[in-house]
Amino acid sequence: MKHIADSTVRRLSLYLRFLEEFERHGHATISSGELARSGGTTSAQVRKDLSFFGSFGKRGLGYGVSDLIASLRHILGLEARWPVVIVGAGKIGAALAQYRGFGTHGFDVVGVYDTDPARVGEALNGVPVRPDAQLEADIAALRPRIAVLCVPGEAAQPVLDRVVAAGIRAVLNFAPAALTAPEGVTVRTVNMATELEVLAFALTNAP
Amino acid sequence: MKHIADSTVRRLSLYLRFLEEFERHGHATISSGELARSGGTTSAQVRKDLSFFGSFGKRGLGYGVSDLIASLRHILGLEARWPVVIVGAGKIGAALAQYRGFGTHGFDVVGVYDTDPARVGEALNGVPVRPDAQLEADIAALRPRIAVLCVPGEAAQPVLDRVVAAGIRAVLNFAPAALTAPEGVTVRTVNMATELEVLAFALTNAP
DNA sequence: CATAGCTTGTGAAGAATTTCACAAGCCTCC
DNA sequence: GGAGGCTTGTGAAATTCTTCACAAGCTATG
Ligand SMILES: NC(=O)c1ccc[n+]([C@@H]2O[C@H](COP(=O)([O-])OP(=O)(O)OC[C@H]3O[C@@H](n4cnc5c(N)ncnc54)[C@H](O)[C@@H]3O)[C@@H](O)[C@H]2O)c1
Ligand SMILES: NC(=O)c1ccc[n+]([C@@H]2O[C@H](COP(=O)([O-])OP(=O)(O)OC[C@H]3O[C@@H](n4cnc5c(N)ncnc54)[C@H](O)[C@@H]3O)[C@@H](O)[C@H]2O)c1
Numbered sequence: 001m002k003h004i005a006d007s008t009v010r011r012l013s014l015y016l017r018f019l020e021e022f023e024r025h026g027h028a029t030i031s032s033g034e035l036a037r038s039g040g041t042t043s044a045q046v047r048k049d050l051s052f053f054g055s056f057g058k059r060g061l062g063y064g065v066s067d068l069i070a071s072l073r074h075i076l077g078l079e080a081r082w083p084v085v086i087v088g089a090g091k092i093g094a095a096l097a098q099y100r101g102f103g104t105h106g107f108d109v110v111g112v113y114d115t116d117p118a119r120v121g122e123a124l125n126g127v128p129v130r131p132d133a134q135l136e137a138d139i140a141a142l143r144p145r146i147a148v149l150c151v152p153g154e155a156a157q158p159v160l161d162r163v164v165a166a167g168i169r170a171v172l173n174f175a176p177a178a179l180t181a182p183e184g185v186t187v188r189t190v191n192m193a194t195e196l197e198v199l200a201f202a203l204t205n206a207p
Numbered sequence: 208m209k210h211i212a213d214s215t216v217r218r219l220s221l222y223l224r225f226l227e228e229f230e231r232h233g234h235a236t237i238s239s240g241e242l243a244r245s246g247g248t249t250s251a252q253v254r255k256d257l258s259f260f261g262s263f264g265k266r267g268l269g270y271g272v273s274d275l276i277a278s279l280r281h282i283l284g285l286e287a288r289w290p291v292v293i294v295g296a297g298k299i300g301a302a303l304a305q306y307r308g309f310g311t312h313g314f315d316v317v318g319v320y321d322t323d324p325a326r327v328g329e330a331l332n333g334v335p336v337r338p339d340a341q342l343e344a345d346i347a348a349l350r351p352r353i354a355v356l357c358v359p360g361e362a363a364q365p366v367l368d369r370v371v372a373a374g375i376r377a378v379l380n381f382a383p384a385a386l387t388a389p390e391g392v393t394v395r396t397v398n399m400a401t402e403l404e405v406l407a408f409a410l411t412n413a414p
Numbered sequence: 415c416a417t418a419g420c421t422t423g424t425g426a427a428g429a430a431t432t433t434c435a436c437a438a439g440c441c442t443c444c
Numbered sequence: 445g446g447a448g449g450c451t452t453g454t455g456a457a458a459t460t461c462t463t464c465a466c467a468a469g470c471t472a473t474g
Pocket of ligand 1 (some may be wrong): 006087089091115116132150151152155174175176192291302303304305306
């Protein structure tokens, strides 16, 4: 398939959020214009984004809300649930492990790992924190496809290398570290400092 | 000034991280190529990003690490510290309030707010959780420029409206909600579901 | 069944961003 | 002090992303 831009995928995810909202409100169809308004974009953008994957609407009518939800889930790969491991059960790791939103969007936390013996054994939202040393064995057994890194910055690259060696191909990283991963492994880093600095820049260069 | 792309600002923030690292390692100068390698970009991109703001290097030599750090801090508006309020002292709000990285990057948490009386009074990293009703008065008194929203999705827009009315012009939102703000207010949303879904898409469409 | 009124899907145009490529400048060393 | 070896800064080219604009198609209605 032709390469799909990151920005397109993010918008598709956003559209899915709004469609779920629309469905809860009992709407049966929605136009690209309405979807655009919810997502702060344009109707042409919505249609173009969808057009990369096929044709989902009815001219004159718009899109069937539940059909489009199903199509987007299919496109994004959300038809099955995704098992996820969290490495690092500190403040942010614990918050994520207990985050309900994970589950409601099709992601199951199947393991939480920490080196700190004081943390091991603790249960976070039903999932027990297990010793870090167990990571490889559990990945082999539970076959999670995604790892979330919540370890200190200096531990992030070593942990990434371990989960990649164990077969993980997608990583969400919260540590403030620039990670390198082999071809074929997707790493996304959420960097709090950068988010705040972008805001500081915006304030500094305000009109 | 000419409009600066969001992607450029994010990279500048990233460069700053690496430069701080380089400085700790005792390096005095750095070339655009080295900086690019750390940040997963190209030397031309680094030079172009910087060129929007001036000329900071020496041909044949590269950039003075501490000079460039100072320049980037100036560009990003990090010469003074930024007071920040956090609204919502739940799991993610508490984690952020206790996050050391905030302080080391020039952001000071000056207030944490929650509606839950059980949470009020608790101290997070030295900052007491205060009643939500205090928000407007505290913003008027402490003059924070940035608000971080860690409230449930349905509370996010009302809280945003309140902080904007109180004078806040930059917001970092963790709630899964599409927020609308008046012209002149910058809102950045970190959406966990989207981050994971982008990973699911990458895995699904893997080669 | 023809018409009116919408809305999609999509090439083409336009805008923005990234990459290229090279002149200009600086440092070192002989 | 001139030559050689690097590296910057930047127009121009290339690429990527977004917006435009309109033919095509669906529904409803009389
Ligand atoms: N707290 C926040 O709000 C926040 C926000 C953004 C980013 N971060 C980043 O997230 C990471 C974690 O932050 P935190 O506040 O939760 O810190 P924390 O100290 O509370 O937690 C880190 C945890 O990781 C564990 N750990 C260390 N090395 C490990 C390893 N090799 N394998 C498994 N576990 C290991 C520690 O035992 C600890 O429990 C840091 O890199 C931090 O910079 C935190
Ligand atoms: N926990 C996570 O890892 C995580 C990750 C990403 C996003 N989020 C989002 O962040 C938000 C908070 O999540 P959480 O897990 O911390 O939930 P939480 O229930 O632990 O915390 C929410 C807190 O907000 C407070 N609150 C509610 N309404 C308020 C208001 N109007 N003013 C001030 N405080 C108010 C509640 O009393 C509670 O303490 C949610 O929108 C959630 O979807 C959470």
